[in-house]
Every structure is written in C-alpha cells, then in structure tokens.
Amino acid sequence: MYQANGKPTIFGDFVLLLVSIMINSLGNALTVSLNLGSAMWTASAVNLSHLFPVSLGNMLLLEGVAVVAVNAVLLHHADWHRMLGNFCFMIPFSYLVSGLAALMVRSGINSLPLIPRVLLDIVGIMLIAAGISIYQRINLILHPNDDLMQIIRFRFLHGNAILAQLVAYATPITIIIITLIVKHTIWAVNIGTLVALIFQGSFIATSDKWVFRKLKHQRL
Template sequence: MTKGLLWLCTSVLLNAFGNALTVKAAFGSAPWTAASLNISSATGLTVGTVLILMGLVVLVADDMLRQHWNGIKDVFNFLYMMSFGYLIDLWLLVMQPITVNGWLLRVLVCVIGVLCIAAALSIYFKVNLVLHPFDDMLKILREKYLKGNVVLAQRISLGIPLAIGLAVGFFRHELVGINLGTLISFLCMGYFILFFDRFLPVHVNREAMLHHRMHRAHPAKQSQI
C-alpha cells in the first residue's frame, strides 16, 4: 500500500509539472487545462483553482451519470483533484521567472510537457487507487453508456472541455491554450501512455495487497487454510 501511495504522489507531481510546462510553453495544453486557461483568463482565477472548480462540477456529474453517490471514493477522488489543481499553481509559480522564447523551444517544452503527462497517467492507471473526476467520467461513459467504446468515450469526455475552451475564447475574441499541444494531446496521448506502460518500472502487487486485507479481516479463517 505504501509503495502504491508513493507512486501515486510521483504521478500527481509529474502530471502537474507536465501541465505547467504546456501552459508555460503557450503552445497548446491538454483539453481540460486549455479550458481552464480560457476561464482563468476571463475571470482572473488561477488555472489550478479553475481546474478544481470544474472538477467539482464533473464530480457531481459523474454521480448523476452513475445514478448513485460513489461514497468514500468520491472523497478520495476530490482530495486527489484538489492536490492536482494546487500543484499546477505551485509549479507555475516556481516557473514564473523562466522565459520560453522562440517557436522551436516552445514546441519542445510543450512536447516534453505532454510526455510528462503521459508518463504520469501511465503510473496513475497502474496504481489505480483513485480517479480524477475527469477520468472517472470517461470510465463511466465507456462502461455504462457506450458498451466499452473507449474511443468514443474519450472523444466525448475531452470534447466537453474543448467546447468550453473554444466557446469562452471566441466569446472574448481571445483564444488561450488551444494549439498544437492540444492536438497532440487529443490524438496521441493514448499511444504515449501505452509506450510508458511498457518501459516504466511501476510494479504494484495488487493481489498481495488484497490478500493482506483479507488476512487482516479474517485471521482465523486464513490460519485454517
């Protein structure tokens, strides 16, 4: 369990760092971050704060789609979402003195950011302890409404923030955060995650964790086997 939590902390730090890099590069961010950038530009709220507020709305929407409250899992998903949002703001604060000039450098920083996000998501899905509400929506759509069609579920779940970002940007005549990085993230993120799945040495023995929990819950029964 401790090993899983350490990997989870590594994942959220790396994910927030990658998203902050794409924001700093100003060459397009992942769809939810891009939407938060446009709302942030319109309201003056920080990117992380907007992500948390959107996550809270999606958390409620997830339970409505699921047609029941997810219990303690919702609490942990909410805490993960809060950590992610505040960490993005922290990374952006740390990166504030850094200047990224020139389109080539901006593209490079943006691609590195997307790869960091993919690596973080690979770790996060392997650990499988919590789900960000954005990812939970994809899972619910895929399993409950779209008969396992992950491609369609991804397009719908990512199409929502893209539509929000585009609507806010066009209304204000100032589109922020939607560019090459958004396209790369939208089209290639799944392939990048598969790549890191093969090469990242993340090993969480979930069967051993389950056996340990069962042993603690039923020690007498276990001793008779």
C-alpha cells in the same frame, strides 16, 4: 514495492500515486507556462480563468467539482468514497500545477527558441499521459477528469483508452469554443493541444505497457 502476485504493496501504491501526481503536475505546468498548447482540460480551465476573474488554481478546482457531479450521474449513484478521493487528489493538484507554472514562467522558459519550446510542450503532454496511466492503474484516488475517462473507458468502451479520451474531451472542447465566442480570443490552445487531442489516448495506452510495466489496472 510489489507483492509476490505482482500487485503493489500498500506502500507501493502510495509511492506510485505520489510519483504519478508529480509527473502529471510537472507536465501540466510545463504546457501552461510555455503557452504552446495545454492538455484539453487544462486549456479549458485557462480559458475559463480569463473569462471569469478567477485564478487558474481556483478554476481547475471548480472545474473538477463540476466533473465530480457528472461522474456521479454516469455511475447512477453518489460514490462518496470515490468522490472524497477525487477531492483529495484535485485540491493539492490544482494549486501544484498553478504554482509550478508560475515558477517556470519566472525561470524564463519562454525565452527559449521556438523549436525547443515546441518539443518541451510535447514532452509535457507525454508526461501528463504517463502520470494519468500510473494513477489510473493504481485506481486508489483519481482526478475527477481522469476518473471520467476511466468510467467511460471501462463501463462503455470495453477498455479502449484512445476512444474514451476523445469522448471525455467533448466537454473541454465545448468550453474552449464558448470562451472563444464570448472573448474572441483563445488561450493555451496551440500545437500541444492538437497533440493532446489526437495522441493523448495513445500516449496513455503506451504508458500502460511501458511505464512501470508490472503495474496492472486495479480496483475496477
């Protein structure tokens, strides 16, 4: 799966990309189904789906489209190859998260005691970070939200994953606050969201070192 120089083969790139998408989708679905706090972008999409009559899968897709436009502004040009990759990633990803979350809810995961649910929610946040770490290092195609973090990280913050994640979270935090003001209710924001806000950048940086350790950042 790796070449002699340590870089993945073309086959390795696609295998690692597929693994990373599945890990991330599973983590997001876990946090959504438990309703004990999702990662920030997912939480903002859940809140928007309650604010407007749009399904979670469609809202994740619409949110991604908006971020693609923001990324183009930050790059000062429309990178069509990059944008196509964003769409190729987020369309199946959005509906995979929505479908897996629905299956987990039907499985009765919310009938578990509180402490196991909290622990599973944190595991979900860690899975999201691990998935992001893998496909950001492959850098073949990215979800636009994670592409935003990648742009901020390497173009403006000298590779600092922790600070870049916090800066990228400004938008979903604003969305959640606006939804709270309008609806006077908040969804998918709980202990898991706080863990994601404080630690997800650290989880990504840690995953960079320990998950598929031979895999380095490519195509920057």
